Amino acid sequence: MPLNAELEGKAYPAISFTVDEDHVRRFAEAIGDDGTLVPPTFATVPEILSGLDRVVADEDLGMDFTRVVHGDEEFEWRRPVRVGEALRVQTVIESIRVKGSHEFLVLRTDMDDEDGGTVVVARSTMIVRGGS
Amino acid sequence: MTLRFEDLAPGMQIPPLAKVVTREDVEAYARASGDDNPLHLDEGFARSVGFPGVIAHGMFTMAHLASCLVAWLGDATALKRLRAQFRAPVFMGETIVATGTVRSLDPETHRAVLEVWVTVERDGVTEYPIKRSEAEIQLG
Numbered sequence: 339m340p341l342n343a344e345l346e347g348k349a350y351p352a353i354s355f356t357v358d359e360d361h362v363r364r365f366a367e368a369i370g371d372d373g374t375l376v377p378p379t380f381a382t383v384p385e386i387l388s389g390l391d392r393v394v395a396d397e398d399l400g401m402d403f404t405r406v407v408h409g410d411e412e413f414e415w416r417r418p419v420r421v422g423e424a425l426r427v428q429t430v431i432e433s434i435r436v437k438g439s440h441e442f443l444v445l446r447t448d449m450d451d452e453d454g455g456t457v458v459v460a461r462s463t464m465i466v467r468g469g470s
Numbered sequence: 471m472t473l474r475f476e477d478l479a480p481g482m483q484i485p486p487l488a489k490v491v492t493r494e495d496v497e498a499y500a501r502a503s504g505d506d507n508p509l510h511l512d513e514g515f516a517r518s519v520g521f522p523g524v525i526a527h528g529m530f531t532m533a534h535l536a537s538c539l540v541a542w543l544g545d546a547t548a549l550k551r552l553r554a555q556f557r558a559p560v561f562m563g564e565t566i567v568a569t570g571t572v573r574s575l576d577p578e579t580h581r582a583v584l585e586v587w588v589t590v591e592r593d594g595v596t597e598y599p600i601k602r603s604e605a606e607i608q609l610g
Contacts, residue, residue, distance in 0.1 A: 361502070368498035369533040370489065375546045379533040386504045403507070404519065408528040412553040418546065 341441050341466065343434045345399050350392045352428035355384035355449075359421050376419045381449065381458045382411075389429035389445040389462065399431075401443070401466060409442065410463035416456045425449045425457060432461070439468025472544035475580040475609040478572050484584065486569035487538035491526050493562045499530045521559060528556035531566055531588050531599050538568035539586065543607060550581070551606040554588075558597040564590050566599060573604075581608045 357376065365380050366373030394403045419425070432444040442463055449458040500506050505527055508515035516524045532554040540546045560566055570586030584607065588600035 364498070365502040368495060368502045369530065369537060370495070371537055377533060378536045378540070378546060378549050378552070379529060382503055382505075382529050390505070404515075406507075407509075408556055410553070410555050411529065411532055412551070414551045415549060 340436070341401060341434050341443060342399050345396070345431050346434050347431060349428060349430045350388065352426050353384075353388050355387060355425045355427050357419055357421050357423050357425065362421055376421060378413065378415060378418075380419060381413055381415075381460055384425055384427045384449055385429070385445075385447045385460045385462065388427040389447050389460075390464070392429060393431070393443065393445065393464075401464075405467045407465050407467060408462070409465040410461075412461045414459040416458065419449075419457060424452060426452075441466040441468075473542065473548070473609055475575075475577075475582070478575055478582055478609070480572055480574060482572040484538065484542050484570040484572075484586070486567050487534070487541060488565055488567045489534050490565050491530070491560055491562060493524070496524070496526050496530060496562065499527060499533075503527065503529060505529065523561055525559040525561060526566075526599075528554065528599075531556070531560055534566055535568040535586060535588050535600060539570070539584070539605060539607070543609070548607050548609055549605070550608050551604075552586070553603045553605070554600045555603050556599065557601040558590070558599045560590055560599045564592070566590050568600075570605065579608065580610065581606060 363373045371377050427449050429447040432446045435442045445462045447460040568588045570584050573583045573585050575582045584605040586605045587602045590597050
């Protein structure tokens with residue numbers, strides 16, 4: 339079943355994500371960092387909660403998670419993420435495209451601080467592999 | 471030790487950083503990141519969708535690439551942008567190697583654009599779990 343391309347541009351309600359010290363430490367340990375700073379790609383955690391988890395559960399979109407692979411990821415860090423801060427995280431479906439038998443879903447996630455300043459912008463391309 | 475903008479030159483190689491990918495690390499990553507796709511955890515599921523076994527998260531490999539860059543920079547805050555294009559799977563027990571080169575420098579802003587990638591040697595062939603992608607740094 340193809341993705342519902344009419345959902346292009348859909349914005350999911352923003353979530354609040356607090357950067358928890360213990361969570362950062364567990365993430366750092368898993369990737370082999372010493373954890374003295376928040377690892378740059380820790381931004382994937384709020385991104386998944388705001389974006390991937392929502393699109394997977396979105397019945398209007400019709401995405402078969404068993405056929406999804408991660409195609410592309412980009413982070414733009416305007417400033418480092420800090421332990422203890424609360425981020426406002428919002429994901430938009432930027433585009434839905436078909437190429438051959440595959441579908442490409444691009445999500446853009448903005449992570450802002452309490453003053454409204456941008457902290458991280460993430461862009462993630464999920465590939466829904468076609469039947470073979 | 472923090473890298474300075476003056477230390478950079480176009481074509482300079484970023485010191486490669488190697489890591490053996492273990493099942494324990496990938497399972498810990500799944501728990502810590504919240505990405506519990508069975509493709510990374512369940513051998514039976516991975517085989518059912520055409521892989522010989524479970525594969526590491528693309529983001530696990532990207533995290534290693536970021537670690538490689540931060541180790542070289544000596545300062546995580548110098549990393550401003552990183553893109554990763556995932557193009558090959560990584561299986562348990564394999565060794566991933568992250569590296570890159572300096573592509574261009576902007577003396578006005580002290581920013582530099584890097585070309586970065588991650589390889590794995592498999593059956594005598596070099597595969598690119600992260601194909602040549604772009605990063606941007608800013609140094610003092």
